Amino acid sequence: MKKTKRIVLGIAVVIVLLLAYIFFAAPNLNPLYADGAMFWLVLLTAAVIGIAVLKFKNPIAEVKDGKGVSFDFNGFPLKWVVGILAALWGIYILVHLIFNPLFFWGSYRDQMKEPEVKEFTSEIQTVDLNQIPVVDKELAQTLADKKLGEKPSLGSQVVLGEPTIQTVDGKLVWVVPLHHSGFFKWLANMDGAAGYIVVSATDMKDVHYVDSYKIKIQPDSYFMDDLTRTARFKGGLFDGITDYSFELDDSGHPYWVVTTYKNTCGFSLPEADGVLLVDAQTGETKKYSVEEVPEWIDRVQPEDFIIEQINNKGQYVHGIFNFSNKDKYQASEGSAIIYNGENCYLVTGITSVGVDESTTGFMMVDMVTKEPVLYRIGGATESAAMKSAEGKVQDLGYDASFPIIMNIDGHPTYFMTLKDSARLVKKYTFVSVTDYMTVGIGDTTTQAYEDYKKVMANTQDTPLGGEEEAPAEEKTVTGTVSRINFTVQDGKTVYYLTLTETGTQMYMAPIDVSDTLTLTQSGDSVSLTYRVSEGQQTVEVVSFENSTMTSAS
Known part of the structure; x- marks a missing residue:
């Protein structure tokens, strides 16, 4: 009887330990995945060893009838x-x-479908200079940390999570969730951390803290407030799950988007098949297939899945025994997330195997549907463009951010920021994809663009935008100042003004255009010349005269 009790107690302890492991480790329990199969194999192996120890009738092997060793395993x-x-x-x-x-x-080759080949200029929208994403992930983290530092009492309670770029109600932003800074902070604030920080991707000064939501579900949190545990036990216990991203719906409500995947070749070739949408406030979880995901979700496909599939397609383009590397290609080192219209894409350069500094084109993959498009453009890789931009300011020691490829007046162009050792943006630069020695640099994006156009005009037969494109047209307008204000951009004063006669049209005038800008006020009569920029709300002033001050003198 005592032996039976010991056995029952031992089994109970094992079950409790097993359940505790499943709860805290939150493993995949599906044996069709490598980690799930390993879990069950280890469990079965441990069970066999444990039962064998408890159930052997004879702990020492006996020789029966001279025919050898025989163990009896509970009758089996x-x-x-x-x-x-x-x-x-x-x-x-x-x-x-x-x-x-x-x-x-x-x-392996066909997991990524054959990309549609398109012309770069026909599909990629021309970028408005005022909407260029000048804030990268590193800078977004820095700006969010600065905003958090403005609230000392909050800064002692939370830490910043990982920034995620996304469009929210049509605006491109980085969103940074706030996480508990430790166990005791979590224990004291079990309703969640106090909100998130939104950093505009196009304006470094547009940073605001949102405290109207609590971030209860967090990565590496405790008990059922942990994101992985929530995803596992509320819909993903037998699913492959990966790639947690923090996203807002168009009303600003926070969610965690967790990708689910299945293996398509044994334990290999994972393929995203949907998402688990976890409410960051309540932990409520809903499961969606790729076709069913809400429109506001920007990303379903994990970046590493896409890059691996591109490389597999290029590696096995002519089978496994392609020792001459014929037509082989691979993704260049690094990738970027960009938005073309309302859709989110991963973009990476495509290089021939063995060629490090030049691309044969760019692959753009939809981050929801995984639809690939190939733009055949010979030119420099992202790393080569970064080196070229840094070479132009080597005396200053600035480092280039990872490039974003964009359409500048019909020409494929890399855009980068140049940062000092404190990781602050000091200059902006445009680098031609087709000729990475064509570099434009300026203290503002407008100045960098103008410099880029000048360099481009001197290095090729046709200017940006096409064969018959004329130099930028300039117009002169006279009117009465309705509003005027100034800001400091990278240490340089820039004035913005509107005229009564031209309504909401905004004019941007750097301080070096005219000394009279500092004394100009609403009601003054002015005459200014500006460069015509079709479709842009703000235009650059190249000359300025205050008629009121001139007549007064």
Whole structure:
């Protein structure tokens, strides 16, 4: 009886430990995934060993009838139990060995569908200079940290999460969630951390803190407030889950978007098949397929999945035994998330295998549907463009941010910011994709653009925008100042003004255009000349005269 109690108690302890492990580790329990299969194999192996220890009738092997050793495993021969377990381990190893590119190179090559080849200028929208994403992830983190520092009492309670770029109600922003800074802070604020910080991707001065929402569900949190645990136990216990991103719907409500995936070739070739949408406030979770995801969700496809599939397609373009590297290609080092219209894309350069500094084109992959488009453009890789931009300011020691490719007047162009050692943006630069020695640099995006156009005009037969494009047209307008104000951009004063006669048209005038700008006020009569920029709300003033001050003198 005592032995039976000990056995029951031992089993109970094992079950409790197993449940505790499942709760805290939140493993995948689906044996069709490598981690799920490993979980069950280890569990079965431990169970067999444990039961064998408890159930052997004879702890020491006996020789029966002179015919050899015989163990009795609770009425079932031990060799069969060990044999079944060994077979399961063998199947696990065999799946890893068989489902590899040597035997299934076609599956590896074709996981990413054949991209549609398009013209760069016909599909990529021309960028408004006022809407260029000048804030990268690193700078977004810095600006968010500065905003958090404005609230000392809050800064001692929370830390910044990872910034995620997205469009919210048509505006391109970085969103940074706030996380508890430790266990005791979580214990004291179990309703959640106090909100998130929104950083405009196009305006470094547009940073605001949103405290109307609580971020209860967080990565690496405690008990059921942990994001992985919530995703597992509220819909993803038997799913592959990866790539947690913090996104807002168009009303500003915070969610965690967790990608679900399945393996398409044994334990290999993971393929995103939907998302678990976790309410960051309540933990409520809903599951969506790729076709069903709400329109405001920008990203479903993990970046590493896409890059791996592009590389597989290029590696096995002509099969496994392509020793001459014929037509092989690969993604260039690094990638960027960009928005073209309302859609989110991962963009990476495509280079021939063995070529480091030049691209054969760019692959743009929709981050929801995984639809790929290839733009065939010969030119410099992102890293080569960064080196070229840094070379123009090597005396200053500035570092270039990772480039964003964009359409500048019909010409494929890299845009980067140049930062000092304190990681503050000091200059802006445009670099031609087709000729990375064509570089424009300025203290503002407008100045960098003008410099880029001048360099481009001197290095090729046709200017930006086409064969018959004329120099930028200039117009002169006379009127009465209705509003005027100034700001300081990178240490330089820039005035913005509107005229009664031209309504909401805004004019931007750097201080060096005219000394009279500092004394100009509403009601003054002025005459100014500006460069015509079709479709832009703000135009650059190239000359300025205050008629009121002139007549008064």
